[in-house]
Amino acid sequence: MKLYNSLSHSKEDFVPHEPGRVSMYTCGPTVYHFAHIGNLRTYIMEDVLEKALRWEGYDVKRVMNITDVGHLVSDADTGEDKMLKGARRENKTVMDIARFYTNAFFEDCKKLNIKRPDVVEPATNMISEYIQVITKLIEAGHAYLAGGNVYFDTSTLKKYYVFNDHDEEDLAVGVREGVEEDQNKRNKNDFVLWFTKSKFEDQALKWDSPWGVGYPGWHIECSCISMKHLGEYLDLHCGGIDNAFPHHTNEIAQSEAYLGHEWCKYWFHVHHLNTTSGKMAKSKGEFLTVSLLEEKGYDPLIYRLFCLQSHYRNNLVFSWENLDNARAAYEKLIARVASLDGTAGGSIDGDTMAPYKTRFQEALDNDLNTSLAITALYDVLKAGEMNDATKLALIESFDMVLGLGLLDRAAALREKQATPAEGAEEIERLIAQRQAARKAKDFKTADAIRDQLKEMGVVIEDTAQGVKWSLQK
Numbered sequence: 001m002k003l004y005n006s007l008s009h010s011k012e013d014f015v016p017h018e019p020g021r022v023s024m025y026t027c028g029p030t031v032y033h034f035a036h037i038g039n040l041r042t043y044i045m046e047d048v049l050e051k052a053l054r055w056e057g058y059d060v061k062r063v064m065n066i067t068d069v070g071h072l073v074s075d076a077d078t079g080e081d082k083m084l085k086g087a088r089r090e091n092k093t094v095m096d097i098a099r100f101y102t103n104a105f106f107e108d109c110k111k112l113n114i115k116r117p118d119v120v121e122p123a124t125n126m127i128s129e130y131i132q133v134i135t136k137l138i139e140a141g142h143a144y145l146a147g148g149n150v151y152f153d154t155s156t157l158k159k160y161y162v163f164n165d166h167d168e169e170d171l172a173v174g175v176r177e178g179v180e181e182d183q184n185k186r187n188k189n190d191f192v193l194w195f196t197k198s199k200f201e202d203q204a205l206k207w208d209s210p211w212g213v214g215y216p217g218w219h220i221e222c223s224c225i226s227m228k229h230l231g232e233y234l235d236l237h238c239g240g241i242d243n244a245f246p247h248h249t250n251e252i253a254q255s256e257a258y259l260g261h262e263w264c265k266y267w268f269h270v271h272h273l274n275t276t277s278g279k280m281a282k283s284k285g286e287f288l289t290v291s292l293l294e295e296k297g298y299d300p301l302i303y304r305l306f307c308l309q310s311h312y313r314n315n316l317v318f319s320w321e322n323l324d325n326a327r328a329a330y331e332k333l334i335a336r337v338a339s340l341d342g343t344a345g346g347s348i349d350g351d352t353m354a355p356y357k358t359r360f361q362e363a364l365d366n367d368l369n370t371s372l373a374i375t376a377l378y379d380v381l382k383a384g385e386m387n388d389a390t391k392l393a394l395i396e397s398f399d400m401v402l403g404l405g406l407l408d409r410a411a412a413l414r415e416k417q418a419t420p421a422e423g424a425e426e427i428e429r430l431i432a433q434r435q436a437a438r439k440a441k442d443f444k445t446a447d448a449i450r451d452q453l454k455e456m457g458v459v460i461e462d463t464a465q466g467v468k469w470s471l472q473k
């Protein structure tokens, strides 16, 4: 598989540290509100990546954190505490808020066919690990105590801006955020590992530490949770592109300073979901959630298809009109799958399957080109030389990666469509089959079909004019 690596700015062959096994880390949600569908785009594409790796035979272990310890609205170590903000808004405790929105997040994921990661670790479970790592960073001279907080000293690194060649001045925290500089910092990009002094005296969750009662910075949780569950060598780290700086940059800084060697090999960043008026945000305009999509009558998997139709490294523009187009495509797709009859026209044929599987895999291997993978799915539906059983087998296989619920939704549609007219067609077909069997003196089959019809409530009568049938009253 070739994947674009944000570290090298190029597509690279994906070669895990241990052959056949992939350690995969995903930055999880901050659980102070519902996730908006822009956040969920990232989780959908990460899910496809995980499933593609599994489909290709890798043994994947995926870990995700849950940011349930308040991290600040701004990465400049200022701004409001998001968790506390949520708790105040809803008049609940911070832990109630965390529990409620963690569940809500995984409910949304379920509706979008996003598999739950193998390990989900709330940040508040890991306080002793943060303290241990921070202690070692101080001892090694990579961190210092100033004004009551522990800071990471970015001047001890050979290179700090790992993802971009941005001008330091451009990204300097004070300048970027337009906020006043923290006077305790030795360098403007230094960041807090442990707070005991915050502008927010009423921080709800605090723990004892060698540096006083306080709480961890945001970045340290991902480094520690990843190292605990996935070891010192991480293959793949995922997240939204807006996390590349400063969050992932700081994760790398502290992890590699702690470990003394390269930590994570591949960085997979999903780009933004924009609205027609700009980047999607909770604070702007309509708050787009999975529940809202459902209220408006959209199957959440329509949104999943919408995301898969474009490449994860392109910004995607959301509008109701665009979603309607995805709905039309989804409904057509399901109808076509529903029209396939796996019981007619022969059994699964591995030989005709092979080139289609190859085409699908090539799409995945080309930096997770999901729109090409969907084209490969359409190619299967169109394939003239392929019987329905083979098509259905391929669709089932592809959908292990795409996660569009194709067979489930098709079965539901067929059930809905089982109108009297179609029922009659089916009965006629069975009667014709029975006649053919009788003609061939295959009475066993003929009797079996008669029994099947009887079970369906169909009474048959052999008359001089042929077979007559009626439904049992």
Ligand SMILES: [Zn+2]
Residues within 6 Å of the ligand: 026, 027, 028, 222, 247
């Ligand atoms: Zn993270």
